[in-house]
Structures are given as C-alpha cells and as structure tokens.
Amino acid sequence: MRVLHFYKAYLPESMGGIEQVIYQLCQGSAAQGIDSHVLTLSAEDGAKDFALGSHQVHRANLDFYLASTGFSYSAFKRFRELAAEADIINYHFPWPFMDVVHFASSVRKPTVVTYHSDIVRQRRLLQLYKPVMNRFLGSVDRIIAASPNYMHTSEVLTRFASKTRVIPYGLDKSTYPIAQAERLNHWRQQFGPRFFLFVGVMRYYKGLHILLDALEGTHYPVVILGAGPLEQELRAQAQRLGLDHLHFVGRLGDEDKVALLQLCSAIVFPSHLRSEAFGISLLEGAMYGKPMISSEIGTGTSYINIHGETGLVVPPSNPPAFREAMRTLWDNPELAAQMGVRAQERYERVFSAQRMCEQTAALYQELLDAPHEQAEPLRMSSKP
Template sequence: MRVLHLFKTYYPESMGGIEQVIFQLCQSCRAHGIEGEVLTLSANPLPERVQVGGHWVQRARLDLNLASTGFSRDALAQFRLRARHADLIHYHFPWPFMDLLHFAAGLRKPTLLTYHSDIVRQKMLLRLYRPLMHRFLSSVDAIVTASPNYLETSRVLARYRDKTQVVPYGLDRQSYPAASPDVLEGWRTRFPAGFFLFVGVMRYYKGLHILLEACQNSHYPVLIVGAGPLESALREQAQRLRLGNVHFLGALPDADKIALLQLSRALVFPSHLRSEAFGISLLEGAMFGKPMISSEIGTGTSYINNHGETGLVVPPGDAAALRQAMDRLWVDADMAARMGAAAQQRYEQLFTAARMGQRMAEVYQQVMARQPRRNSA
C-alpha cells in the first residue's frame, strides 16, 4: 500500500511534534508493507524531492504564510501528481489550505485524517473557516486522534465520533542516538546535583511564563532546551525575576538533548492551553524513564502522564501548584524514581512506534476495505 501524507511543514526544515509523528508513521508502517510519502511546503524547495529516513518528501514552493497557514500555487499540481501513485491520502489537520487542496484536486481516493489539534488561538478566523472545516471533516473516510482524552473533550470531534478512532502517537527508542560518555560527563559536571528539564519550542501555549513564575526563590536548576518566538520575552522575564537557577540552553544537538533527558530529575511540561494536544517532548521523558509534571488541559498530556503514577498533574496556569509539584519531586528522590519507572513502563505498553505503526496499518486496511477500488486520481 502507498500512502501520501500532507502537512504544511516537514523534515528536514521543520522539527516539530507533528513532523515527528509523520516521520515515525512512515518508518514504522514499512514493517506492514506500507510505503509512505510526504507532500509539504518549503520556502526553499530545491531540490523539490528529498529522502528522509526511508521515505520520500515532495516539496512545493511556499508563497505565503498567513495566520500559521502556508499557501502555495505549486501545491495543487504537485498534489495531483503524487496522488496518482498513492492508494490512500493521509491528511494531517489543522492546515486550512489543505482543505482547499482536497476539494480543488477532485481526487477519488480513500482518505484518512489525523486530527492533531483543535484550532485554539485564531478564533476570529475560525468563524470564517468553520464551514469549510466541517465540509472537509465530513468528506474524509475516517479520522484518528491521539488520545481518548482529546476525543472526549473536543467539541469538533464530538460531531464525528462515529468515524473517529484513537491511535496514540509512538516513538522508536532505537531512532534516538546514544549520548556519548564525554557528553554525559560534561553535563553531569555542570549540573552535579541534577535538574528539571523542559524541551520544546517557545510558543504561546507552552506555559513557560508560568514555569518562570514557579521558579521564584527556588534553588534547584531548571534547564530550558529549545528556541522560538517567545524566547526574548522569556529571557527578559527571567532576568526581571532574578532567576539565576534557570538556564536557557537554546536548541541543542540530539546527543546533548538525550544526555539531559537521561540526567534530569524530571521533565516539566507546563503547557496550559489545548493547542498542546499531546506533547511529544513529554512522551520522550516517559521513554527515558523520567517522572513528569504537566497540566490538566483535557488533552493527551494527561494520557501520557497519569497523575500519581507516572508523575504529577497540576491545574493549568497555576504557578503555585507547579512549584509544589517540583518541590515534591526534588525532595523525594525515591518517589521520582518510582514514577519514572512507571512512566517508562507505560511508554512500552502504549506509546512505541511499532505499536503506532501496527495500529495505523489496521486503520488503513479498514478504510480501504470499506469502499470499492478507486482508480481515478
């Protein structure tokens, strides 16, 4: 089976959570005889076709980016061309321009949509987009989402429960390079007593301003790995609050990130808005056997992090509760170790890439079996 994935950004230019999910899907589904290909947009699409891992990526030229939505005049022709070679089209929502591509192309192919997140921030634009969105969601053959939590709390998905299934995201531990002894020793020497770790892009929904408030008058190190649009404002906030124990490390190579995951006391993940639909960085913490601190926002974060078992879950936007949770895990090393072991066990039971690939392959087969063969592109 050949599956064409569509999303607005992808490797090697963009390294976000959805991109990671698509990558893991393309890799893990190969074991089930499924060849994945990705169509995406790029401001610099030369070469137009590149190989990432074991699959191909076709890049159409990005002409305009408006309200986090990429537009491309080249994408329609590219979509029609690549879809001719595909048995099934796998859309990754949200990307409103993708809805337009779907209808403009006039394809007669089986379709699946992964519903990664509600549209949270662009409320005014959502009013204009909503009719097209529901027409699009109604038109696809099946929908998957990453957690039962999100299915239960999304007002949009409530309209499509009859065709929505849960396929949790998964990661392949073997795809992560090992941290060298020298790298581990370098970080261990710099932070010998341990530290809390945040990994992610500094976006509005990540709640890093809440984390900085929680760090006031604390003594344990807090390491922030990543960059993003709010970095300058967050650095200014940390300076204003005199947070000498908070360290902004910027974007780091994977070997350093993995070393920090291994050495950390716990992963802190203060996202406070539903734009954080799952939390790949949170899942990485579980994969490396670390307890987690996250907020209850009704999404997949609380599917990964089971309160009292794999870590602690606090009310969103509550700096005092976040601080209390950090204090507990810092003081009680035995509790942190128990929760970390439980987190790793939960990862192995529910969130491996192999499990995701097997489950998605089953859904693909269900979609293909429910309808007659469509030969026209």
C-alpha cells in the same frame, strides 16, 4: 500499499511534534509493507525532493502566508500527481490550505485525517473557516485522534465521533542517538547531578512564563532546551525574577537532547492551553524513564502523564501548584524514581512506534477493503 502524507511542514526544515509523528509513522510503517511519501511546503529556493530514511519527501514551493497559513500554487499539481499513485491519503490537521487542495483535486482515494489539534488561538478566523472545515472533515473516511482525552473534550471531534478512532502517537527509541560519555560528562559538569528539564519550542501555549513564576524563591536547577518566538521575553522575565538557577541552552542536536533526557531528574511541562494537544517531548521523557509534571488541560498530556502514577498533574496557569509539585519530586527522590519507572513501562505498553504503526496500518487496510465515495468539489455559499 502506498500512503501519501500531506502537511504544511516537515523535517529537516521544521522540527515540531507533528513532524516527529509523521516521521515515526513513515519509518515504522515500512515494516508493515507500506511505501510512505510526504508532500510538504518548503521556503528554500529550488527545494528538491529527497529520501529521508525509508521514505520519500516531496516539496512544493511555499509562496505566501495568509492568516499564518502557508499557501502554494504548485502544491495543487504535485498533490494530484502523488495522490494518483497513492492507495491511501493521510492528511494532517489543522491546515486550512490542505482542505482547499483536497476539494480542488476531487480526491478519489480512501482518506484519513490525523487530527493533531483544535484551532484554538484564531477564533475569529475560525468562524469563517468552520464551514470549510466541517465539510472537509465530513468528507474524509476516517479521523485519527491521539488520545481518548482529546477526543472526548474536542467539540469538533465530538461532532465526528462515529468516524474517529483513537491511535496514540508512538516513538521508537532506536531512532534516537546514543549519548556518548563525553556529552554526558559535559552536561553533568554544567548542571550537576540533579535538575529539571523542559524540552520544546518557546510558543505561547507552552506556559513557560508559569514555570518561571513557579521558580521564584526556589533553588531548583532547571534547564530549558529549545528556542522560539518568546525566548527574549522569557529571558527578561528570568532576569527580573533573579532566576540564576535557570539555564537556557538553546536548540541542540539530538545527541545532546538525549544526554539531557538521561541526566535530568524530571520533566517539567507547563503547557496551559489546548493548543498543546499531546506533548511529544513529554512522551520522550517517559521513554527515558523520567517522572513528569504537567497541567490538566483536557488533552493528551494527561493521557501520557497519569497523576500519582507517572508523575504529577496540576491545575493550569497555577504557579504555586506547579512549585509544590516540583518540591514534591525534589524532596522525594525515591518517589520520583518509582514514577519514572512506571512512566517508562506505560510508554512501552501504550506509546511505542510499533504499536502506532500496526494500528494505523490496520486502519488503512480496513479502508482499502471498504467502498468509499469521491469528495465533492467545494462550493462556497453565502448561506450560514
């Protein structure tokens, strides 16, 4: 079985959570006899196709952005060529340009949409895009949601509930490097035996400003691993609040990330908006047996982190509540350790890459065994 994944960005140019999910799917699906291919856009001049692990990455030129959406003239031809050779096409939503390519290509293959997130921030543009989006989601054969939490709280997924299946994201720990003693000792000397850790890109929905407000007047060491558009603003906030126990380490390699995951006392994950649909770095913490602190935003974060079992879940945008949760884990290391054990057990039971790939492969096979219809060309209408 050959599967074509289509998304706007991919490794190694982009290192986000969706890219990690696609990578885990492609790598893990090889054991299911699936030949995976990824078509993505690239801003690199003369970008070429290449092999990544057990799958092939194809790149079309990124020509321009419109409303934060990447467009590519060459993607239409590349998609048609690759789709003709595929048995299944797996789209990764949201990406409005993808919808246009789908209809323009008159796809005749079984289609799956992995629904990573609602469109949250661009509400005005969403009203213009909504007819196309609904037509696109209505035309595909199946939609995959990563958690029952998100499926039940998304207005969009509720509309397409009959064709939506829940398959949680999964990670394969064996694809992560082993942190050598030298790196472990380096970071232990830097931050001491106990510290909280945040891993992720500094984006608007990550709620890091809430974490910084929660740290005011405390002594808890916190390490922020990652970079992003809000970094300078957050550094200024930290300086203004006098947070000399807060450490920005920037973007690091995977071995250093693993070392910090192994050494930290707990994961802090203050995301406060539904743009945070799941939380791959939160799942990485669970994979390494760490208790977690997150906010209740009605998404997959509260499917990974079960309040009182694997960590603590607090109201969103509430620095005092977040501070109190940190105090609880800091002052009760035995409780924190027990939660970490349960977090790792839940990862192994629910969130392994093997489980995700097996369930996804079964869904693919279900579609291959069933009749499907060709997507109709997209016709724009002036009617609402």
